[in-house]
Amino acid sequence: MAVGPCSLQLQERRPELVEMWSRCISEVLDLLHEEQVITTEDVSFVRGDHLGKTDQMRNLLDVLHGRGEESCRAFVDMLERKRHLLLQARMQPQQQHSQVHKKILGSQHGTVVDYIGKSRPGQPLEESYTEITLSLNETFTVRGQHEVTEVGNAFKKLDSERRCEFETISKNLLQQDMVTAVLCGVAGSGKTTVTKRFVQYWSKDSLTSKIVFIFTFRELNLITECRSLQELLSTHYSHLKPILNQVFSKDPSRILFIFDGLDEFQFPLDFDKTPKCTDPEMPQRINHMVVNLLKGNLLHGCSMLITSRPHAVSKLPQALIQNFYKILGFSALQQKEYFRKSCGTPEAADEIWQYVSARPPLFLMCHIPAFCWIIVTALQEKISVTAGTENTITVTEIYCRFLKAILVFHGEQKDGSQIQKLLKAQQLLRTMRPRLKDLGALAFKGLVERRFIFGPGDLTWFALDQNDLSKMFLVEILKEDRDFLAYEKSYHFVHTSLQEFFAALYYVLESQTGMDPFSCLKSALLPVHRRLAAGMRKLFGPERVLRKRVKEAFNWSHRHQSGHMDLFCRFVSGLLVPRTRQILEGIFAPPGGAHPQLFLLRLLHKQLDSSSLVPERQVNVCHCLYEAQDPGMMDRLKSWLAHVSQGQAQNSPRDWTELAFLLQLANNLDELNLENRGLGADGLRRLLPVLPFFSTLRLGQNPLGSEGAAVLATVLKSPDCRIERLWVVGAGLGSEGVKMLSEGLKENSTVVDLRLAINNIGDDGAGCLADVLMRNRTLKDIRLRDNLITDKGAELFMAALRENTTLEYLWLFDNKISKAGVRRLKDFAKTRESLDIKSCT
Numbered sequence: 001m002a003v004g005p006c007s008l009q010l011q012e013r014r015p016e017l018v019e020m021w022s023r024c025i026s027e028v029l030d031l032l033h034e035e036q037v038i039t040t041e042d043v044s045f046v047r048g049d050h051l052g053k054t055d056q057m058r059n060l061l062d063v064l065h066g067r068g069e070e071s072c073r074a075f076v077d078m079l080e081r082k083r084h085l086l087l088q089a090r091m092q093p094q095q096q097h098s099q100v101h102k103k104i105l106g107s108q109h110g111t112v113v114d115y116i117g118k119s120r121p122g123q124p125l126e127e128s129y130t131e132i133t134l135s136l137n138e139t140f141t142v143r144g145q146h147e148v149t150e151v152g153n154a155f156k157k158l159d160s161e162r163r164c165e166f167e168t169i170s171k172n173l174l175q176q177d178m179v180t181a182v183l184c185g186v187a188g189s190g191k192t193t194v195t196k197r198f199v200q201y202w203s204k205d206s207l208t209s210k211i212v213f214i215f216t217f218r219e220l221n222l223i224t225e226c227r228s229l230q231e232l233l234s235t236h237y238s239h240l241k242p243i244l245n246q247v248f249s250k251d252p253s254r255i256l257f258i259f260d261g262l263d264e265f266q267f268p269l270d271f272d273k274t275p276k277c278t279d280p281e282m283p284q285r286i287n288h289m290v291v292n293l294l295k296g297n298l299l300h301g302c303s304m305l306i307t308s309r310p311h312a313v314s315k316l317p318q319a320l321i322q323n324f325y326k327i328l329g330f331s332a333l334q335q336k337e338y339f340r341k342s343c344g345t346p347e348a349a350d351e352i353w354q355y356v357s358a359r360p361p362l363f364l365m366c367h368i369p370a371f372c373w374i375i376v377t378a379l380q381e382k383i384s385v386t387a388g389t390e391n392t393i394t395v396t397e398i399y400c401r402f403l404k405a406i407l408v409f410h411g412e413q414k415d416g417s418q419i420q421k422l423l424k425a426q427q428l429l430r431t432m433r434p435r436l437k438d439l440g441a442l443a444f445k446g447l448v449e450r451r452f453i454f455g456p457g458d459l460t461w462f463a464l465d466q467n468d469l470s471k472m473f474l475v476e477i478l479k480e481d482r483d484f485l486a487y488e489k490s491y492h493f494v495h496t497s498l499q500e501f502f503a504a505l506y507y508v509l510e511s512q513t514g515m516d517p518f519s520c521l522k523s524a525l526l527p528v529h530r531r532l533a534a535g536m537r538k539l540f541g542p543e544r545v546l547r548k549r550v551k552e553a554f555n556w557s558h559r560h561q562s563g564h565m566d567l568f569c570r571f572v573s574g575l576l577v578p579r580t581r582q583i584l585e586g587i588f589a590p591p592g593g594a595h596p597q598l599f600l601l602r603l604l605h606k607q608l609d610s611s612s613l614v615p616e617r618q619v620n621v622c623h624c625l626y627e628a629q630d631p632g633m634m635d636r637l638k639s640w641l642a643h644v645s646q647g648q649a650q651n652s653p654r655d656w657t658e659l660a661f662l663l664q665l666a667n668n669l670d671e672l673n674l675e676n677r678g679l680g681a682d683g684l685r686r687l688l689p690v691l692p693f694f695s696t697l698r699l700g701q702n703p704l705g706s707e708g709a710a711v712l713a714t715v716l717k718s719p720d721c722r723i724e725r726l727w728v729v730g731a732g733l734g735s736e737g738v739k740m741l742s743e744g745l746k747e748n749s750t751v752v753d754l755r756l757a758i759n760n761i762g763d764d765g766a767g768c769l770a771d772v773l774m775r776n777r778t779l780k781d782i783r784l785r786d787n788l789i790t791d792k793g794a795e796l797f798m799a800a801l802r803e804n805t806t807l808e809y810l811w812l813f814d815n816k817i818s819k820a821g822v823r824r825l826k827d828f829a830k831t832r833e834s835l836d837i838k839s840c841t
């Protein structure tokens with residue numbers, strides 16, 4: 001009898017089949033009998049006399065073999081059907097649990113939660129969610145400037161290919177395995193909201209088999225004892241307990257972890273020293289668990305999305321991250337849309353939009369959703385009724401109105417009309433003053449210590465009563481964290497800018513009494529400080545003491561050049577303006593006596609003239625002047641612009657700072673033409689915060705020198721650099737300057753067109769540029785007319801151009817190249833069709 005493939009298969013797989021199917025031999029026999037593959041006699045033979053199941057299975061295989069290929073095929077088919085059914089039966093509980101899980105997470109993350117808790121009841125996330133601008137980057141770099149500025153800058157001339165749709169992020173996360181992605185965004189930019197939207201997207205995707213686990217780092221902070229991953233997940237997601245083991249062992253690539261808010265994680269992440277752990281059942285510290293997941297030791301193959309504010313991204317080694325997503329914030333259109341969705345009426349939305357778009361500093365901040373919410377709260381309540389017809393312009397004023405709106409309309413006094421409430425506002429604010437000051441002290445201490453999360457102990461330190469606060473405005477200013485794993489309450493200001501505002505409010509109020517605001521940091525010495533303060537007030541008078549304190553605040557912030565005190569300084573400036581303080585009358589005394597604003601303006605102007613501040617801080621001084629409502633500022637800016645357009649030369653260094661400020665507020669940056677304006681290295685340094693955002697930079701005929709070239713090199717190395725055309729003709733760079741510039745060009749991949757004519761760069765300079773050409777593949781056009789380059793320099797260029805095939809034009813007119821040298825250059829150019837070398841003796 002011929003042996004067919006199925007018979008052979010049974011023979012080859014005999015041990016495996018015996019092991020797998022012996023357990024259900026009775027069922028198998030019944031089925032084969034039913035399908036008439038074997039007879040009743042066969043069944044009795046197989047069963048034998050009290051034979052064990054394995055022996056019965058062996059007998060069956062012998063019978064089938066004897067019956068031939070057809071019976072064997074019927075058996076193989078039957079096994080296949082059976083296997084499928086068994087698999088399905090095994091899969092079912094998994095699928096059911098996954099469905100329940102999707103449902104639970106979908107409803108937990110089903111709405112955009114406003115800071116005031118559940119302010120959009122019944123409104124599904126899709127309706128209240130406003131599309132937000134996102135980008136995808138290969139790497140991520142943190143810059144030393146305040147986050148608010150960072151967001152504004154991101155919108156300046158962003159290349160469209162860097163933009164990224166929400167759908168793309170979601171698809172990547174659901175379709176790719178073993179991917180670690182970071183979603184980065186400044187405070188209040190909507191990271192949590194994007195993760196919620198993603199959970200919605202996932203919960204509605206019927207095709208995905210991914211299982212999402214979402215945690216906030218804030219709640220992970222509460223796990224201080226060793227715990228296993230298995231334990232963590234089964235406590236947090238008890239409905240998945242029955243299937244967790246199976247997913248862990250069989251299919252970790254189905255798992256996607258979302259960890260929200262890395263910046264709030266208080267435990268260190270040590271990627272070198274953390275003990276390796278591969279066992280999900282092994283207890284370990286929570287930070288070790290995060291490291292082991294990230295390194296792929298635990299649940300190898302799972303994916304992760306980590307959200308973070310920019311400063312904390314550096315906690316993660318870049319090599320472990322595949323995708324860097326960034327929230328850039330709301331574009332102008334998206335801001336408009338946000339107002340439409342969050343205001344009661346289209347008219348109110350339109351009014352707020354008109355208001356914001358006409359005021360650049362507000363518009364700049366409205367890229368951040370949290371600030372949009374503050375604006376809507378501040379302006380919708382029509383606080384302006386009290387302030388008469390005055391025209392709110394500064395960011396500080398918005399925050400003052402916001403605070404007033406919260407206290408007057410959302411606080412204890414629930415009854416009465418808006419007008420009645422407003423009439424009682426001053427009295428209310430006076431009563432609230434001590435508590436606001438305490439809350440401000442907490443904010444200030446946090447700011448000094450760079451802390452954004454507070455425990456009940458911190459509240460007690462400042463005699464803040466939790467119940468008292470929650471009755472009035474706790475949920476709208478200082479939010480209580482209610483996370484699943486929370487055993488102990490913790491609090492954070494709903495937005496860091498509010499913490500900075502409260503810190504500034506405290507600082508100004510405390511300084512007015514003559515107290516040293518820093519004394520709140522060391523309460524043991526408080527009585528001594530109070531006595532000292534009283535003495536100082538007597539000796540110098542309250543005015544001088546206040547001046548001293550304000551000066552100290554600025555000096556202190558400038559010592560920390562990282563920029564984390566920028567907004568604080570702006571708010572301190574704003575809160576010294578009588579018109580702004582009037583909004584919070586009751587907290588502040590009615591205006592009268594000397595104007596703190598005047599000395600503030602003097603102080604800020606002095607700072608603007610000094611050259612000891614880094615450019616970013618100088619620009620912040622301009623923001624402070626704006627908040628201080630410097631009467632001449634707008635006029636100066638206007639006249640500056642007129643100067644530029646009329647081509648007038650010579651500006652003082654401070655003008656450059658003001659120009660940088662002005663340009664920072666502007667949105668459409670493309671070309672900056674500052675040719676022949678007497679711009680030196682110092683001026684250029686002041687412009688540094690905005691220089692990377694132009695695609696054309698024309699700086700010719702300015703005394704930049706080698707120092708200026710060093711500034712340009714910094715700009716060229718910046719990850720934000722978008723300069724394509726850099727024209728620096730006749731700027732006295734010399735060979736030293738070109739050497740500096742070349743260092744920048746080596747790390748740059750944006751500049752295409754470089755014009756350096758009349759800079760005396762000589763052969764040394766030519767050598768530096770030739771070095772650049774060895775590795776740079778972006779430059780297409782270099783113009784070096786009249787630069788004292790000789791045959792030696794020309795040779796260096798030719799050598800480099802044997803490596804570089806991307807340069808298209810090299811202009812060497814009016815240099816010191818001999819006839820023979822020119823001929824050689826021409827011959828060389830003939831060998832390269834795509835290269836045009838212009839030269840003559």
Ligand SMILES: Nc1ncnc2c1ncn2[C@@H]1O[C@H](COP(=O)(O)OP(=O)(O)OP(=O)(O)O)[C@@H](O)[C@H]1O
Binds near residue numbers: 191
């Ligand atoms: N896309 C959006 N559509 C509508 N509202 C949004 C959107 N994004 C954010 N918001 C609003 O802004 C507030 C802040 O957003 P979210 O809490 O998501 O920011 P975050 O970046 O996670 O902040 P943090 O860094 O402080 O944790 C939310 O309470 C929400 O009201």
